[in-house]
Structure formats: C-alpha cells, structure tokens
Amino acid sequence: MASRLIQALRRAQPLTTRGYATVSNAHLPPVAGVIDVPQRILMGPGPSNAHPRCLAAMSLPQLGHMHPPFLKIMDDISEYLRYIMQTDSKYTLAVSGSGHAAMEASVANILEPGEKILVGVTGIWGQRVADLSARFGGDVVELNAGLGETLSFESIKNAVETHKPKVLFLCHGESSTGTKQSLEGVGALCKANGCLLIVDTVCTLGGVPIFADEMGIDVIYSGAQKVFGCPPGASPFFMSDAAMEKLQSRKTTVATYNMDMKLIGDYWGWYGGRSYHHTGPISNFYALREALAITAEEGLENSWARHQAMYELLWEGLTDAGLEPFVKKEEDRLPCVNTITVPEGIDAAALCGFAMNKYNLEIAGGLGPSAGKVWRIGIMGYNAKPMNVNLVVTAFKEGLAAQGFKK
Structure with a gap:
C-alpha cells in the first residue's frame, strides 16, 4: 500500500506545470516563524489585559x-x-x-x-x-x-x-x-x-x-x-x-x-x-x-466595589502628583475610564511614551472631543488591582518630573 502511494506521488506531475505560472518567491514574506507579541500592561481605555x-x-x-x-x-x-x-x-x-x-x-x-x-x-x-x-x-x-x-x-x-x-x-x-x-x-x-x-x-x-x-x-x-x-x-x-x-x-x-x-x-x-x-x-x-x-x-457587588476602590486609589495618587480630573463633578466621573487634565506646558504624548518605554505601560491620550486635552486611564477587570494602579501613579510622577513639572 505504501509503495503504491510512493509510486503514484512520483508519477504525479507538479501542479505548477499544469498550465499555471511558476510560483514566485517574490511574494514570500520576509519574516516567518512563531508570532512575537510584546508583554504590555494595558491601562488605557481598552482593551484591558485578558484574564x-x-x-x-x-x-x-x-x-x-x-x-x-x-x-x-x-x-x-x-x-x-x-x-x-x-x-x-x-x-x-x-x-x-x-x-x-x-x-x-x-x-x-x-x-x-x-x-x-x-x-x-x-x-x-x-x-x-x-x-x-x-x-x-x-x-x-x-x-x-x-x-x-x-x-x-x-x-x-x-x-x-x-x-x-x-x-x-x-x-x-x-x-x-x-x-x-x-x-x-x-x-x-x-x-x-x-x-x-x-x-x-x-x-x-x-x-x-x-x-x-x-x-x-x-x-x-x-x-x-x-x-x-x-x-x-x-x-x-x-x-x-x-x-x-x-x-x-x-x-x-x-x-x-x-x-x-x-x-x-x-x-x-x-x-x-x-x-x-x-x-x-x-x-x-x-x-x-x-x-x-x-x-x-466574584459577585457583582464585590466587582463594583473593587472597581470603585481602585478608582479612589488612582485619584489619591494622581492628586498627590498635582493632577486634576477632567470631569469636574464627582458624581459624573466614570470609575472605569478616568480622564486626567493635561497641565499647561506638559507634552502629553511624551509622557505616554515615557510610560511605554520604561514600564511597557499604556497610558492613552484623548479621543474625539477630548483629543489633546486629557490622558485616559482604564481601571477594568483583571487590571483593576493595586499593583497596576500604583504603577500608573509612579509612571505619571516620574514622567512629569522628567518634564520639570511642579505641582
């Protein structure tokens, strides 16, 4: 059985000679192998890191x-x-x-x-x-x-x-x-x-x-x-x-x-x-x-409480860093995605780059009507934990200091 299969394969005419053009290696991608994805801490407005x-x-x-x-x-x-x-x-x-x-x-x-x-x-x-x-x-x-x-x-x-x-x-x-x-x-x-x-x-x-x-x-x-x-x-x-x-x-x-x-x-x-x-x-x-x-x-009430607690921890640190919320009324603030006012004279994109380069940490800028006016920090799901929130605060403090910001 195996020998008959081998003989049939030997007799088979290559597909490329059956009226088709020869395969061109010009279309072969220059990079092959296993996909390479960097590890990042996604504290922007989403996606968040998956559980x-x-x-x-x-x-x-x-x-x-x-x-x-x-x-x-x-x-x-x-x-x-x-x-x-x-x-x-x-x-x-x-x-x-x-x-x-x-x-x-x-x-x-x-x-x-x-x-x-x-x-x-x-x-x-x-x-x-x-x-x-x-x-x-x-x-x-x-x-x-x-x-x-x-x-x-x-x-x-x-x-x-x-x-x-x-x-x-x-x-x-x-x-x-x-x-x-x-x-x-x-x-x-x-x-x-x-x-x-x-x-x-x-x-x-x-x-x-x-x-x-x-x-x-x-x-x-x-x-x-x-x-x-x-x-x-x-x-x-x-x-x-x-x-x-x-x-x-x-x-x-x-x-x-x-x-x-x-x-x-x-x-x-x-x-x-x-x-x-x-x-x-x-x-x-x-x-x-x-x-x-x-x-x-976890339970819905526990999940709600965890997100609220991490929101409060974030703003405790950001306030200490001299930053202010973009949304003025506290009852209107969204705990899951926080908007932070960019202080005058601060390069918002440079701070985002600092956080990414030093900590592999995503801090996002504004979107649509808030573009250029705010940073956005997501506190959601698997990422809503003290370790991540404290890292965000550290990145802000260090990134602002690098630009000479004084509260």
Missing part, C-alpha cells in the same frame, strides 16, 4: 457551532448575562463581533426608517450612534452635553416630551470624556412616552451598578475587552420584552442580515428552537463564558 482563564479557554479544542456541547456554552453565556445585567428577560446573547457590532445591532433592530431617535451626545460614542442611526434611515435628533459633562434628567425629559422620539439612546460610560451618565428615572420617562431606551455599557457593565429591569432599559449592549478582561470579538447584548415586541411588529425588514435578531435569536434559542444563522466565533465564546463566570464567582 489568564480567558486566554486558556481560547486554546481549548474547537467544536462545531451547532454541536450540543457548544450550544450549552452559549446557554451558559445567556444565563450569566441575565445575572450580570440583572434581568429576567430571556433575550440575552453575545453578538459575534466587537462592541461596534453590538451597537449596530441595537439600532438596526429597534429603529425603523423614518422613525425619530433622540441621541444623547456626551462624547464620541453618542456621535457614532447618531451617524449609525442616520445610515439606517432614522430621523436623528441630538441632545448635546458640554465637554466633560453629562445630561441632566430635566434636559432629557424636556427633549423626550418635545421631540416624542420612538427611541432614546444614552451612553452609560463615555470613554472619550470619562463621564458616567445617570440613568435614574429615564426608563420610567421613556415608558410614559412610548419610547424605547438603548444604553451603551461597553465600559461599565460589570464595573458600575446597572439593573436592566429595575431601570427600565430596553436594549443594552457592551464589550468583552473592557471590564470583563476578555479578548474582543463576542459582545453582550440584551433586549426587553417591549423591545422584542417592537422587533416582531416591524413594518420593514431589519436592514442587516448579519445582525438581525429575529434570526440570531433563533440560533441562541430565544424562540424555542435552534437554527443555523452563522458560524459563531467559537473560541471567543469560550473566553466570554469564562469571563462572565469569573465575574459571577
């Missing part, structure tokens, strides 16, 4: 995306999300994609062409949702806050009652400006005005208290790579019963097949069965399942 359990989970064997053991992992994700989002709704899942994909899913499924959406803009993510909503044919009305500020309940109430939108969007944690938007009373306001509430929790879910049902939220989307300390690629998503009723009663088909929750929900078992929609990111689902399990094992 070792999440990384280990990604090395587990692949399963078929419709195999019962894999469907069980998907069910685990849904169950954990119900706990972490504090909801009884069965409409929880992980979108196959980054937080941007989940953002798009929230708008695409709830907003129909010609319907009015009121978008709270407190930074770049509100601006992004306004853009996205217009692309799906929505009638977009922006409600803007000042830079480093949040929207008051009174301004939200007045805008809802004046414009009578079908959908209201708010960003719970605006990572570009470091603000935390209060949601108190907004759900009830929306319900009283026939309006659905979408909330971005990409950098707050698991690190800041949120109660989907109690707060009257209709759609939540988040990301894996922030508080959950998980590689990006599978993003938490939730719909209330009211949001599902809106989806099922649409007059138009959801404009994106890839994010159509009528179809994806069936893959996740929302409607009683299971049908193929797409190949889920198997290894990413493994990692997210572990990340959610880690959060559940």
